[in-house]
Amino acid sequence: MAELPRYRLEIFFEGGEAHVYLAVDRTTNQQVAVRILKHSLEDGFAAKRAVREVLFMKHCKHDNIINLLDVFVTSISLKPALAIVMPKKQYSLRYFNDPSNRKTWADDYLLLRVCNIIYCILSGIEYLHLNGIKHRDLSLNNIMVDDTCNATIIDFGLCRGPAQNAKITEGPTTLGYRAPEAYTSNYTQKVDLWSIGCIFYELITGEMYLRPTIKSTDVHETQLLTMISQYKSDETFIDMFKTVVSPGRHSLLEAARPTTLRRTFELIRWPEDQSGGATRDNAIDLLENLLKFNPNERCTASEALVSPFFADYGHKTTVPETKIIDLPYCRDVFKALDDIGNDINPTNDQKFINVLKQVLVDYEVQERQICIHKAHETCVNCHQIL
Incomplete structure (x- = not known):
């Protein structure tokens, strides 16, 4: 070598x-x-x-x-x-969550382990966002984790500041973790929260959320830009989205409606509730807030960190005096x-x-x-x- x-x-x-x-x-x-x-x-x-x-x-x-x-x-x-x-670092989260490895940690303490991993990711993303930085490429490949379920974010090649919104329809960004609005240049830091929601779902179930995801070729850019600017609710957005994506993907959108989203999560085979905030209901509430199709309704990292799911952590947000980007x-x-x-x-x-x-x-x-x-x-x- x-x-x-x-x-x-x-x-x-x-x-x-x-x-x-x-x-x-x-x-x-x-x-x-x-x-x-x-x-x-x-x-x-x-x-x-x-x-x-x-x-x-x-x-x-x-x-x-x-x-x-x-x-x-x-x-x-x-x-x-x-x-x-x-x-x-010990493992990529992709390796950690591989079916052959899940059996070593996806046990009665699954919710506690996932709770700590997601808390770590949200803490790192909150720090980036408060400093004016979007990661834009969160996936299981770009998170490292150790045996105690402490997670570390890596790979900052697609990071951008608040005014740097190049479209991310091409390149290495993993399709299965890409927020709907990221198919245009009209998006915010909320794209990272969608990705964390996808990671959260995958750690709980062992399967990707919305696979396969909508491809950039399914959506005409000008139509989607108009839709993004007319956000009112997830219901109206999904109805508009269905007009510009192939019929074969409509079932994915139906599964994301607010009226069906919670039911989708409730059908997951959940592990036993753990002490403190790591319960099934709190996890479902957080998943709903992370996976809102409408980014205006999606929670921020700071809001997610004080959700009941993380009640044991007592998180306090520290706002930097000067953002890194500034x-x-x-x-x-x-x-x-x-x-x-x-x-x-x-x-x-x-x-x-x-x-x-x-x-x-x-x-x-x-x-x-x-x-x-x-x-x-x-x-x-x-x-x-x-």
């Missing part, structure tokens, strides 16, 4: 957007995960996405959000790419990225290189003097040095 100067690589995983290695940091003997972002220095779109991910990870400090330990440029995957180093440094980086086109060659574009230097300024990449053309440890011929 290939090696990095500081990290001893041990196990390799192939991901959709990244190569992931489990590794050991030779300087600290700490187990870490090295995530090499594919194509991150091959075109402008991927490069800007990678820089945003590093920027958000660099500034987000919360127990339920993954830490950024190091970032550097490497050519271990043949082409130069950004590599992000994070603490090693920090002058972050505003400058976002503006600079907006001024850079998607058709650039990141390894030759001086504007992008200057932004990258600015974002990576606190990391050892500065000391290693890595060249983003060849990812050499030292480069005597290249003038574009990090």
Whole structure:
């Protein structure tokens, strides 16, 4: 297996957007995960996405959000790419919830375990939202969990600020967790709450909610934009939605009507109620509020965290004095990225290189003097040095 100067690589995983290695940091003997972002220095779109991910990870400090330990440029995957180093976590929630693994934890204490996982996810998302950030790609793949059911949010490649609402009908976003309004550019942070509702349902039942979901090709953009702007209630929205989706998907919409939604949840084979707030009725109430088709009626993360389901946690919201998205440094980086086109060659574009230097300024990449053309440890011929 290939090696990095500081990290001893041990196990390799192939991901959709990244190569992931489990590794050991030779300087600290700490187990870490090295995530090499594919194509991150091959075109402008991927490069800007990678820089945003590093920027958000660099500034987000919360127990339920993954830490950024190091970032550097490497050519271990043949082409130069950004590599992000994070603490090693035990399992992805996808692995944890796999049928072969559910039997080890989906027992009489299922509600308590799921309660803690969802509380952790909501706590991390509340922190992001209060700092002006939408995650936009929550799924079982992007949540890590340990044996005590403490969850950590990862993968910030699709994160955006409040005014950055690129449509997410294409790309890696998992269809089964995508809110209805996310098929347009007219959506808010509430898209993350829908995704959490889908995760909640899947952890309880072992099955995805609304599978298969509505595909972007089923909906004409201008019609859906009009529908979103005319939200009145879930009932009227679903009636409008049925006019622009294929008849084969109407049954999915009927299942989401307020008159049938609770009945759908009540038919789930629920485990025994647990002490405190972790009861079937409280769980159903929270699911209903997370899975409202109308985002105006959907709860916020802060509202969800004080629901009776989390009565034992005594959650208190802490509002930051300054949002991460409003920090002058972050505003400058976002503006600079907006001024850079998607058709650039990141390894030759001086504007992008200057932004990258600015974002990576606190990391050892500065000391290693890595060249983003060849990812050499030292480069005597290249003038574009990090």
